Amino acid sequence: xxxxxSTNKKVTLEELADLCVRRGFFFQSGRIYxxxxxxYDYGPLGVELQRNILNSWxxxxxxxxxxxxxxxxxxxxxxxxWEASGHVESFIDFLVSCKKCGSEYRxxxxxxxxxxxxxxxxxxxxxxxxxxxxxxxxVCGGELSDPRPFNLMxxxxxxxxxxQPLVAYLRPETAQLIFTNFKNIVFAMGATLPFGVAxxxxxxxNEISPRGFLFRLRxxxxxxxxYFVNPRKLxxxxxxxxxxxxxxxxxxxxxxxxxxxxxxxxxxxEALERGFITTAWHAYWIGESLRWLWSLGLDPRHLRVREHxxxxxxxxxxxxxxxxxxxxxxxxxxxxxxxNRSDYDLRRHQEYSGxxxxxxxxxxxxxxxVIEPSFGLERVxxxxxxxxxxxxxxxxxxxxxxxxxxxxxxxxxxxxRDGLDTKALEVYxxxxxxxxxxxxxxxxxxxxxxxxxxxxxxxxxxxDGQTLADNTVTVRFRDTREQVRVPLSSLVDTLRTFIxxxxxxxxxxxxxxAGKEPEGR
Ligand code: GAP
Numbered sequence: 001x002x003x004x005x006s007t008n009k010k011v012t013l014e015e016l017a018d019l020c021v022r023r024g025f026f027f028q029s030g031r032i033y034x035x036x037x038x039x040y041d042y043g044p045l046g047v048e049l050q051r052n053i054l055n056s057w058x059x060x061x062x063x064x065x066x067x068x069x070x071x072x073x074x075x076x077x078x079x080x081x082w083e084a085s086g087h088v089e090s091f092i093d094f095l096v097s098c099k100k101c102g103s104e105y106r107x108x109x110x111x112x113x114x115x116x117x118x119x120x121x122x123x124x125x126x127x128x129x130x131x132x133x134x135x136x137x138x139v140c141g142g143e144l145s146d147p148r149p150f151n152l153m154x155x156x157x158x159x160x161x162x163x164q165p166l167v168a169y170l171r172p173e174t175a176q177l178i179f180t181n182f183k184n185i186v187f188a189m190g191a192t193l194p195f196g197v198a199x200x201x202x203x204x205x206n207e208i209s210p211r212g213f214l215f216r217l218r219x220x221x222x223x224x225x226x227y228f229v230n231p232r233k234l235x236x237x238x239x240x241x242x243x244x245x246x247x248x249x250x251x252x253x254x255x256x257x258x259x260x261x262x263x264x265x266x267x268x269x270e271a272l273e274r275g276f277i278t279t280a281w282h283a284y285w286i287g288e289s290l291r292w293l294w295s296l297g298l299d300p301r302h303l304r305v306r307e308h309x310x311x312x313x314x315x316x317x318x319x320x321x322x323x324x325x326x327x328x329x330x331x332x333x334x335x336x337x338x339x340n341r342s343d344y345d346l347r348r349h350q351e352y353s354g355x356x357x358x359x360x361x362x363x364x365x366x367x368x369x370v371i372e373p374s375f376g377l378e379r380v381x382x383x384x385x386x387x388x389x390x391x392x393x394x395x396x397x398x399x400x401x402x403x404x405x406x407x408x409x410x411x412x413x414x415x416x417r418d419g420l421d422t423k424a425l426e427v428y429x430x431x432x433x434x435x436x437x438x439x440x441x442x443x444x445x446x447x448x449x450x451x452x453x454x455x456x457x458x459x460x461x462x463x464d465g466q467t468l469a470d471n472t473v474t475v476r477f478r479d480t481r482e483q484v485r486v487p488l489s490s491l492v493d494t495l496r497t498f499i500x501x502x503x504x505x506x507x508x509x510x511x512x513x514a515g516k517e518p519e520g521r
Contacts, residue, residue, distance in 0.1 A: 098145075
């Protein structure tokens with residue numbers, strides 16, 4: 001496979017961001033005061049999309065499984081947590097500043113933006129790359145300082161004591177709350193290996209250079225699973241059969257270290273057999289994560305699985321694979337990280353707390369190893385919106401899967417008179433008891449369809465003269481603009497079936513008759 005999939009449409013970041021702000025998906029936080037870099041607020045449509053994706057994730061990874069429990073840990077927790085986890089010492093990026101104007105940059109991100117590849121992320125190699133390529137300050141051309149470590153955790157103080165406040169941290173990952181609750185969950189739930197704990201919620205990182213709209217934020221949402229396995233059973237995954245034949249686009253660490261950027265198309269079974277992925281449980285969670293991303297409508301050709309090279313590995317990781325999405329405006333970027341964290345975290349918490357964090361498996365005390373699929377919600381949303389953004393001539397629409405679309409249905413009277421508006425309001429009241437719906441009678445029907453398309457409404461229900469005569473309505477499909485006539489008596493059931501099955505084109509088995517929306521609307 002080539003490094004850049006040719007199938008991905010050429011939407012620009014500006015076009016996407018413009019639609020998101022204009023239509024109420026996202027707003028820059030604190031905009032009325034000039035905005036705060038790295039913080040976004042979810043608007044009315046954004047919260048709907050967010051909830052739908054979170055619900056889908058929860059259903060896929062928790063509700064439909066019997067081996068994963070849920071958790072919702074606190075954002076601020078005991079500060080020792082972050083000493084034990086290694087974040088106080090090691091959660092750093094390298095910062096360079098301009099000696100002339102004082103601008104500050106994350107060294108690796110600056111190099112990447114300039115198209116300079118570094119396969120080793122140490123202070124020395126970043127310094128060497130800056131010197132070798134003569135990199136200067138992009139703002140004023142000044143000389144750059146040597147890279148120096150910068151800890152990404154936000155601090156805060158807890159309690160009223162002003163002289164000796166308790167310094168605490170906003171969590172930089174949700175994961176640690178799962179580790180510190182490991183024993184509680186084992187006792188409360190009678191959990192036995194293997195099992196997982198899933199949690200979603202806010203995480204905070206004082207990123208040196210937030211970038212790419214929703215891509216690199218200082219406050220964002222993680223959806224994480226810590227899956228605990230007996231260290232002797234890392235290769236006995238009872239579900240591996242379900243994913244072993246899935247084909248993935250894999251870029252190994254070795255390939256990258258030898259200068260190759262081409263992915264190999266390979267099944268997860270083969271990737272495990274050839275030792276590219278070292279344990280069956282790790283391969284399983286890569287497959288399962290991909291399957292969920294595909295279910296959201298992401299094209300498999302726009303996703304690749306890239307292994308971290310050694311110097312990129314987080315302080316806790318033995319092996320990590322990122323699932324990257326190809327954004328036409330910024331190339332391949334991580335949206336999910338799937339790490340083998342071994343027993344690093346539980347052992348460190350044992351050491352720092354003095355509590356034993358073992359579990360009994362097969363009559364033997366073990367400290368389990370952990371495979372961790374970690375999703376960034378805003379990055380998944382950015383990928384989903386990029387994938388959905390479609391232009392056809394002058395028409396722009398979001399081809400969102402009905403399951404995750406913010407509004408499922410819009411209700412319009414063809415014209416706002418002759419009793420059509422009264423009937424349309426009646427239909428709207430029926431539908432809104434079942435689906436997220438809105439009513440619109442403002443302006444031409446063409447403009448109302450165009451707006452609904454732009455925010456990804458999969459179905460528009462229109463009330464016309466015939467409705468008053470025979471109690472049928474038209475249902476218009478966003479993607480094809482086809483229209484079908486449906487009796488009002490079966491409208492709720494029909495729409496429910498469409499949404500559940502993800503129907504995006506006319507299928508007469510559900511309807512009375514099908515036709516095309518008239519041209520020149
Ligand atoms: N617990 C493991 C962990 O936190 P990570 O790779 O640092 O691993 C996991 O983060 C995911 O969180 C990433 O794949 C990404 O989707 C998301 N993420 C990380 N930093 C982010 C940021 N600054 N802005 C938005 N999302 C971020």
